[in-house]
Structures are given as C-alpha cells and as structure tokens.
Amino acid sequence: MVFSSSSLLSLPILPSTFHVLPTSDPPYKLLQTHPSLTLLSKCKSMQNLKQVHAHIIKSGLHNTHFALSKLVEFCAVSPFGDLSYALLVFQSIENPNQIIWNTIIRGFSLSSKPIQAVEFYVLMLLSGVEPNSYTFPFLLKSCAKFAASHEGKQIHGHVLKLGLDSDAFVHTSLINMYAQNGELDNARLVFDKSSFRDVVSFTALITGYVSRGCMDDARHLFDEIPVRDVVSWNAMISGYAQSGRFEEALALFSEMRKANVSPNESTMVVVLSACAQSGSLELGKWVGSWIENRGLGSNLRLVNGLIDMYAKCGALDTARGLFDGLQQRDVISWNVMIGGYTHKSHYKEALALFRLMLRSNADPNDVTFLGILPACSHLGALDLGKWIHAYIDKNFQSFTNTSLWTSLIDMYAKCGNIEAAKQVFNGMEAKSLASWNAMISGLAMHGHAHTALELFSKMADEGFKPDEITFVGVLSACNHGGLVDLGRQYFSSMITDYHISAQLQHYGCMIDLLGRAGLFNEAEALMNSMEMKPDGAVWGSLLGACRIHRRVELGELVAKHLFELEPENAGAYVLLSNIYAG
C-alpha cells in the first residue's frame, strides 16, 4: 500500500450524521425556465451579472438553492466571473448544499491559487457537508496544478474511505493527479488496481508517460485501449510530436484515418505542428484543404498553425497570403509570421512586419521579441534593438523569462555594443546557462578573450555546468586572442572533464586557431581525427591561414576542396588570388 495510514488521519472527516438541510426550492422545472435564470446564461461581464443578481433578489429567487448555485457558478467558473464575488454570495447562503460547495472548490481549482480549494474543502468537512463524487475531481485537479503530492495522497485516503474510488471521474482524476505530480508509479498502481478502466483513464496515464518522454510505455498502453476515441489518438500523436518523433506522429495520424476515427480541430493543430517541424508540406496542404472544406478559415488556432506550417516549410509567400487574408489576428498570428521570416533568414521582412504590427496597435509580447531580436542582431539594427529594450523595461520588468534578456545580450553583442550587453547581463537576477553562453560568446566576438575566460570560470563557480555552446564561446575566445595553449587545454578538458564530444564548430575554432599560429601539421592531424567531414568554414579558415603564412601549395590544395564544396563562394577565389599575389 502506498498510502500511510497516518497521513489519512490528519484531515478531519466527519461522520455523515450531518446532512444538508432540505431546501425550500419550488419545482425544478419552474426554476429552470425562470426569465432571470435564462438571462444568467447570457451574461458576458460582471456588470451584466450584477444586474441579473438584482433581478434574482427582486423576484425572490435568492431564497432558492437553485438560483444561488447558478449565480455562484457563473462567478466562480465563467471566464467573465469573479471568484471574490462568488465567495460573497456564498457567505450569504444559510446552508449551502453540496453543489454550491463543490462549485466554489471548482472555482478555486481554476484560479491562480488552487491550494485554496483544499483549504475550502477542509471548511466543507468542518461544516458537516459530506463530499461526493463531484467534489474530488476538482480537488484533485487543484493538487495536480500546484504539485501538492502530500495533500493529494490524503485526499486519496478520503476517496477510499467514502468508497468513491470506483467512480469513473474520481478514478481518472486520481491517475491524472499522480501523473502530473510525476508519481507515475502511483498513477499506474491506481490504474492497475481498478477494474474500472475506460478510454479516459487510459489516456490520463498515457499523458503521464508522454510528459516523462516514455513513449514506448505510452504506446503500449495505447495499443491496449479497447475502444480508442479521438482524444486518445490526439494524446498519442501529440506525444510523438513533443518528443520530436514527427514521422511517427504523422504515421499514427494516417493510422487514425484508416481506423475511421474522425479527427477534430485539436488533431489538426497537433498535426500541423508536426508538419511544420518535419517539413511535411504535402500533408500540411491537405490539412489546409480540410480546414477550408469545413469553413474553419477564421478559426485562429487552426489558421495560425497553418501559417506556421507554411512558413517553416519555406512557403513564406503562401504563409503571408493567409496572414494578410485574416480578418482578425491575435498576437500568435503576428508571432508565427514574424518568427517564420526570422527562421528563414528573411530578416528585413521580419523587421518590416514588426513595424506594421506596431502601427496596427497590436501589442507585442515576449515571444514577439524572441522572434524579432535575432533579426535585429543579423541586420545590426541597434536602434530598434534599443527601442525593444526600453519597451521590455517598461512593460515586462517583472518578467522572469530569462531567454528574453539573453536575446537582448546577444543583440547588443552582435550589434557592436558590448557595454550594453554587459549591463543587461549584470542586471539579470536569475541567470540561465544560455545567458552565460551569450555573454561569453559576445565577449569573445569582441576580442575580449581574457574577460570571456574569466567569465567562464566565474560561471563554473556559480554552479553552472557548461554545455557544447559554452565551449564554442570559450574556444572562439581563445581563437580571437591567439591563445593556442589555452585553446588546446580547453578543447581536451571539454572532452575528458565535461564529456562533451567535439562538434564541427569546436573543430572549426581549433583548426582556425592552429592555422593562424602556423601549426599546419597539428591542424591537419586534428582534421583527420574528425568524425564528420569538414565544412566550408573549416576549409575557409585554413585557406585564410595559408594566406597569412604564404603557403601557396597547401593553399591550392585547400582551395580545391573549398571549390568542390562551395563552388558559388566567391570569397575562396579571392583568398586564393591573394595568396598568389602575396
């Protein structure tokens, strides 16, 4: 048994001699069709609701549990609602019934402070109202949301005491709670021990495995589901997509169609994202016609996905056509289009679209800036970069998104303002590995080799573990500083101490460093030891070294490789002619 008996006792559960007082509600049918209550379902704001509330009081309905529970439900659950108002109404109710208690708990489970659902549940127990099978799904969802593993287990104890573990909804909620809290073994135990399994609880467990990246376990379960529904297919397809296994995701999608299960909008959202990331333009086009045939051309979730897919597959004009045709655009529409341009190195178009976005009074968010800042870096658009920095300072000051600040560091460094980059870096409260990397590379780029290397050791002091990108920065610092010995040391330390295998870029730095120092034999030996074929940049740096050291014959040999690899590259011909001239 996973649940210790002591944990079950720490929350009170009262004997069920308490019971809810009978309400004085008039017949249900009369209430259900009452004009004040039909109005309630049409409310679109709290102001609407307060008017309806006044109606309810005037018509005397505020004495009925039915009307009050509807009122509470709107305030607690609707996106236009206001939980504090729900609580005010709740406090005015003499003997709230189970439904009303449950609705408040549900409201807390949806709020930003889901832990209050548990606190409210304790109040419910203390006031003598017994929880039922509706209470626990909300409660367990709260525990899943704020990773309250301990509370979740105690609540599981209550479920068992009340004998509600055979309720399908409670059962699935338990599995989901454990899965979301990362306790997959417990989720599995609940699932295995129950004779009650349906497609929903299968899917809850599958989603747990997917979130851990255990795709094989997930697939095994999926294959065991007696009757699969569209949600279970979607979960599995999106699982493959999330773990980068796009081909399997798309293969499963075609299996789904063969099984005659109709895809829904969510299916298409996932499939589009898999197409975008795997470059499957043909299937993406098919989804495009699926959307059109169903008249879903103004569904932003789908069309944004379609724009993203076209852009990532290189069909930028088609993407832009769809974007321009949109009647309504949300921030994601702008972001996918701007990001699409940047992704395909169409930086000028990205900048132009960003300017259009500002003129259209659309508000950019952090993702917009993550799409546009790399474009600023590549174009050296320092002024726009500065403007964005000021905008972020003004509107996103409290943002904990470290990648935003990292992007700013990178932008300043690449636009030549290393001092501003340092300022942003030093101003970051919580630095990430990426921000250290950006700063180290930035310093290296500007020839501040020793400062970069100092920062590298400071980074280690602060407990960050360097990755392959860190070493690209470190080696490039050595390269820019002509520090051959240090370069050799860092290169071998990377492999032996940090267990990072050398990539093309690392070899590129080293070969460039050795070549510039005239150590051609060592550079050649290193090249021969590479597992991968050297690219144009590697041959190019060697050719540059030949020019510096006037090595005509070697230069001809190197240039031959380069011409084969990059016949279009005019730089290679220029370098060779410079060698001859020298």
Add this chain to the structure above:
DNA sequence: GGAAAGTAGT
C-alpha cells in the same frame, strides 16, 4: 454541477 488530448519561442 464533473475526468483524458489541443497554437507561437528558449
């Protein structure tokens, strides 16, 4: 009055 999947970037 209720449970499982589901957009943009790092």
